[in-house]
Amino acid sequence: MDRSEFLSIIGSGTVLACAGCLNACSPDFIDPAPTNVDFTLDLTAPENFALQNNGGSVVKNGVIVARLAGGDFTAISQICTHASSNVAFQSASDSFLCASHGSRFDKNGGVVNGPATKPLHKYNTKLSSSNLRVFS
Numbered sequence: 001m002d003r004s005e006f007l008s009i010i011g012s013g014t015v016l017a018c019a020g021c022l023n024a025c026s027p028d029f030i031d032p033a034p035t036n037v038d039f040t041l042d043l044t045a046p047e048n049f050a051l052q053n054n055g056g057s058v059v060k061n062g063v064i065v066a067r068l069a070g071g072d073f074t075a076i077s078q079i080c081t082h083a084s085s086n087v088a089f090q091s092a093s094d095s096f097l098c099a100s101h102g103s104r105f106d107k108n109g110g111v112v113n114g115p116a117t118k119p120l121h122k123y124n125t126k127l128s129s130s131n132l133r134v135f136s
Contacts, residue, residue, distance in 0.1 A: 033079065033120070036136060037075075037134060037135055040133045043130045064089050065125070065132065069091070074125065075125050075134045077121040080098040081117075081118040082115050085099070085101070096120060098116065105119065108122055123136060
């Protein structure tokens with residue numbers, strides 16, 4: 001093997017290794033969603049008062065719990081899958097917006113526009129009287 005072949009082989013390997021690292025280290029590979037979520041919100045408690053009205057939302061344990069325009073509840077991870085910034089509920093459109101880079105997600109956490117390419121994690125909700133359980 002001569003010098004140019006050696007450098008060619010080493011150069012190709014380095015490029016492939018760096019490309020793999022850059023791809024694996026991309027913010028879209030981060031799964032920032034809280035795990036093992038299981039909590040109950042008393043909708044009559046002052047800190048949860050916003051959930052008594054359509055369009056209201058509260059944040060607890062890294063989860064945004066929102067009451068949609070139609071009266072249903074949704075619970076979505078608060079952390080954007082693109083770069084781990086906080087997202088906020090947008091009541092006018094029943095969607096979630098990451099102000100850092102402009103990613104928008106629908107009421108179920110699905111990506112509407114990027115740069116995020118992965119959905120926000122959605123949690124289960126169950127209403128029982130005035131208690132709303134949020135769980136994985």
